[in-house]
Amino acid sequence: MQTNLAEELGYLVLRVDENKEVVRSYGDTSKYLLPKHFTINLEMLLPKKLAMVFNTLSNTVLKTNKKASLNRIKIKQADQLMMVNMMVSPMLIDRKSPKFFMVTFTEDKVIATAEHEGKDFDETGFQDEYTLNLEQELKEVKEKLNSVYEQLDASNENMQSFNEEMISANEEMQSTNEEMQSVNEELDTINSEYQLKNKELLEINDDLNNYFRSNVNGQLFINNDLLLMKFSPGTVKQINLLESDIGRPLSNITTNIKFETIIEDIKKVLRDGIVITKEIETNNGKWYQVMTMPYMRQSDQQNNGAIITFNDITELKNTQLNLDISNKML
CATH class of the missing domain: 3.30.450.20 (PAS domain)
Structure with a gap:
């Protein structure tokens, strides 16, 4: 019912998580999104201008926790030019739940812009801001990568230390095996001597028993x-x-x-x-x-x-x- 209502009004409403991945959609997605498969990332599904605007608005909403919108974004979709209005609103269910956005797309068919909420699209200004956002994201990614590299280095050092300990333990085990082999050889020698002594004792015992039997x-x-x-x-x-x-x-x-x-x-x-x-x-x-x-x-x-x-x-x-x-x- 919600999907049909959105299509009748010409709206496209998307529920997007904090990783900018689409969770749910209401309305006709073919009107605003690119026909891409095997991805749910909204930036990759949007045309370049809309992706640039969404990136800027979503970062603003993350910082301010207030909705942000932009009107009259001129795009070419399916060989047709149209003006698109975009609004990004925060969706907070509770403090423990992850953050979600509600992204609304509408086609702007009105020439006068005064009736629309939000600012009109200024491509030059948004490109600069988009570039700054990308640079900031790149910086954060680099920092995360550096942190990962440091963890990997520490893990490699731990693994190297563990390998050295394993090598040392193997050497000790080998030395212990050699000692055990030597002990086994000594035990074999002692066992042979014991068997010989036992044989001699049995012979002596036989001699004594025969002596006792023969002694009147x-x-x-x-x-x-x-x-x-x-x-x-x-x-x-x-x-x-x-x-x-x-x-x-x-x-x-x-x-x-x-x-x-x-x-x-x-x-x-x-x-x-x-x-x-x-x-x-x-x-x-x-x-x-x-x-x-x-x-x-x-x-x-x-x-x-x-x-x-x-x-x-x-x-x-x-x-x-x-x-x-x-x-x-x-």
Whole structure:
């Protein structure tokens, strides 16, 4: 409805933002605007004279926030000469909203100019003012460009500094990788040595286990707290032992021998570092030579428990008894 009314009255009303771009139009645009595409900038859509006038009036409205107009602008449009009146008015919706202009174009068909609001078009004066406006806009553009260039320079310096830091970080990472590679090589060497040592320990452990299995004499390994740490298979003939007894106090384990001083002997060996040898008899009539000696630690030659060895001397003991009887008879 507004568009039809504007066309009937011969008006063209444009709503233009502060960037001089057309937001809305009412009326016949072909009468005053050039048939250009891909642009909404009003200065580019207007003939040269109208563009010059609009530039001047819009700058005035921006500065004063008051409407400005100019009459009888002579232009040639579609091979026809006509006089155009232009009025630019500020449109303020609220303080937070962007600024808009209302630009009104009307054809001046009246010869007398006194009836029209505003001044008549003086091409020479407007060209000078238009030139000044263009120079001012050019100056502002240059200042903005200089500011942009300064920001770009600062950004380039920051990027250069960042690149240097990245290069330094990469060098540090490369150095760290080399160190890690060296550490990995050392770890491989240590791991190889550890595997070799582990193999040797397994072989030693196999030797000890085979020694224990082949040793008919019994052996007990006791730590400083009088706890059973290990025993040979031959020991079960004298002491009732199970694998579950490892870690238990020796005083809690029942024996088949008449050896009441075994705990006291172990304590004395641990305290004095001496070797105690005794001959004892079992409940089934067998005799054993019991040797209690300190368990020496190779690293510092310190006592780390005791070893109790049971040697079967039954046959020797019986021979001695028979000799004693023969001697008495003689």
